[in-house]
Amino acid sequence: MTCCTASRASASASLHSRLSILRARFSLAIAALPPPSAMMTASTAACQPLWPLHAGAVRLVSPLDCKCYRRGHSMIIGKPALIIHEMQKFVVDPQYAGFPALANQVTERGIAKKISALADAFRKAGAPVFHTPARGRADRKDVKVNTLIAAMSMKGTPLPADHPAQAYVEGCEFHEGDFEIPRSSGMTAMVGTQLDTLMRRMGIETVVVTGVSVNVGVAGNVMVASELGYHVLVPDDCVAASDMETHRAIVDNQMRMIARVAQSEDVIAALAN
Template sequence: MGPNPALVISECQQGILDPERSVTPALARQAAERGIVPRIARLAEDFRAAGLPVVHCHIAHRPDLAGLRRNSLLNALAIKRRSMIAGTPDTLAPPELTPRDGDHVSLRTTGLTAFYGTDLDAVLRLWDVETLVVTGVSTNVAVPGLSLEAVNRGYHVRIPDDCVAGTSPEEHEFMMRGLLSAVARITDSETVRREIAAPVPDRERKA
C-alpha cells in the first residue's frame, strides 16, 4: 500500500456523473458502466473504519465565474453552461459518496487539477499522509493531473483501476497503460481493501 495512506476521491459530483447534467456525458456513462461509485464507497468505509483520511476533491465555481477563462475546452463548456456552480445540485456528491463527519472536502473554484489553488496539500501534510489512493474521474484530465502534482510534491500514488473512469474505454486504457503507470502504482479495489484491513503499527491519523 505505502506509508500513511489517504483515500482521495476526485470530482465525484452530480454535475459530472449525471449524464443529464454533465458537460461530458460520455464520462458520466463510462463511470456508471464501470461501476466506480459503489467501489469507491466501499473503500471509503474501509478507510474510515481503519482511522485513515478520506478526502473529497470537489469543483465549486463561483457564481460570477471569477477566475475561469476560456483557455481550455472544459473551462469553455463550464462557462457556456454555467455548470458546477457553488450551491447548486451540480456540486453535490452522489448519495453513496456524501462526505461524512471526519472527511475533508477540498474545494476548487478554478483550474483543472486538485492541488491548484486549494488546501489539499496542506491538509494532507497536517495528517502526515504519504500515500494517496486516487479514485474518481477522470483518467483523461483530473486523475493524471492530480497524480503528477502529487508525485512532484513527494507523495506515493496508488490508483485502483476499477475505481477510476475516462470518457471512453480506449482513452481510459491508453492513459492507464501510458502516463499513469509511469507515475503511479496501478492496483485494484480489492487489493487496497485487503491492505487496509491488515494491521499496520503507528498508522493512526495525526491531527
C-alpha cells in the same frame, strides 16, 4: 640509439601480448553469457511490475527497479489518504452531466459503488478521506480561458452552490470526519488548494486517487502528487474516462510510470493489513 630502439620494441611487443590475452579472456566471458532474450527474461522476473499491463501497453523494466515497485512490497507506504475527485452529479450523473459519455462510463462500470467500499475501508482504518469537488464562482472571475476544457465550461450556466447537481452521487457522499477541499477553478485538487498542506501536516505518505476523469483531473492529481513526493496509488476500477480506449491508454502508458495501479479490492486488503 640501438639499445633504446630495442627496448621500445620489446615494450611494444609486451603490450601487444597483454592486449591479446585480454581480448581472449573477454571473448571467453562473452561466449559464456546467456543469449540477450534470456537475460531480459531474468531481468524482468527480478523486477516484475505490481500490476497487469493491458495488451497494447509497452513494458519497461529498469525504471521500475526500486523497492516500492517490487512484488511483495506493500502498496501502501506510511500513512495513506483517499482522494475522491469530482464525483458530483453535474459531472457523473447522466441526468445532469455535461459530458454524457463520462457519466455513462461511471454508471456502467459501477465506479461510485467501488469508491464507496474503498472509502468505508479508509474510514474503518482511521485514514482520511478527501472529497475534492469543483465549485465555481457564480461570476467566474477566477477562471482563465487558457484551455479547451475551460472554454467549454464557460458556455454553460454556473450552478448555484445549493443546486441539486452540485451534490455528490450516491455512494460518494460526505461522511462525518471526512475532509472537503473544493476548488473554484483549475483542473486538479493538488494546485491552488490547501490539500497538500493538510496532507503534509497529517503525515500522509501514500495518496490513493479515485474519481474522474482519467485524462484530466485524475491524471493531474496523480502527476502533481508524484512531483510533490507522495507515493501515488490508482485503483483502476475506481477511476473513469469518457471511453475505455482513453482509460486504458492513460492508465497503462502514463499513470503506471508515476503511480502504482491496482484494483480496489487489493487496496482494501492492504488497508486491513
